[in-house]
Amino acid sequence: MIAQFKEGMNSCGNLWQIVEKNWKVFLPLFTNEEKQLTRDEFRALFTICWSEEGSNLREKEEDTIFCWELLLNSIQEKQSTITFQEMLVFITGADSIPPLGFPGEPRIEFYTQQNRRLPFASTCGMVLFLPRGIQEEEELTDLLNTALKGYLGFGKI
Template sequence: MMCTQKADLQHFDYHDLPDGNVQGNLQKIKQCSTEKQLLSLCSELGDWISDCGVPGIFTAKIKDIPTVFTQVVKHYIYFRTASVIQQFIEGMNTCGNLWHQVERNWIAFLPIFTSTSREMSLPSFKGLYKISWSPQGSNQREREEETMFGWEMFLIAIQEKATDVTFKDLLVFWTGMHSVPCLGFPGEPVIEFYEQEGPSRIPYASTCSLSLFLPRGVEEEEMNALLTRAIKESSGFGRV
């Protein structure tokens, strides 16, 4: 079993590690194939490799490089996080042995502990929010319905990739989140309306209340332009 694990780690794709610096260091170890390169590796990364639990790097030979690579990978995958993971498990089990329940029912808990989100579609996005309408038959309601027609066309344009805005961009602008939380939002996102006064005000959002504000009485073309501008010019704000 140990031999199989060692062989597997020798072919581990270091690009799977999230830290770019670690990726670069592992690449240098993996590509080390001559005595000159080994001397350079020890000079540049010897202390770092030693801190990863491989003090033998300073006396290593070329034939030992695959083992050094394996040990450094094992350090980052297993040993570096082992105590933290154990503390997490112990903490979970203080709540009625919750972690044992997770292990026994791991499929049910999979969406909570792993990223299982998929690219959003038009139906899934429309199922996220509600609309705060004015009373039926009022002048405001008629203008809100005009706005919502433009909104629907904008969503269809996103679905058909007829715009460079994505559902993810729209979700970030509206809620500050890149994806729908696994347990859902704390409240239902809502579309509110406002009156345009003076120079056109672009749509805006409150990520705290999960409210998106759209102007009443805006036609399809203008709605597309206003929403695109609002989303593009707010890039990076309020992201969680």
């Protein structure tokens, strides 16, 4: 099987020979290095889907994103029980960023909160839905903690 793999790789412009000569460059592609995500790496993954600028909805979304940024800082400083890896699994279903990146761009969208509805995610679409109008970091942290704890075991028997 290994010989077949090497032959197959070499059939594409002697790719295996290139990999052997430059193995350090290809290490992240062929191995899982279990690198911890940083705040900047995690933050850069997401596109924020804002409402129209100047609208009341946009103002509430900006409040929530301010709390989101504070939460990301708390996670980076290890002052939160939430980790970037847990958040990534909740939003994308993946426990690390794939070597070639995600097939699409993860996004943050908003919903109008009713009856303390929890944040939720679509792993298929890689979308995190956050409530508009959150004004305290602790409130967003509590909501996300509850949502993250509730998803554990999803899809497991």
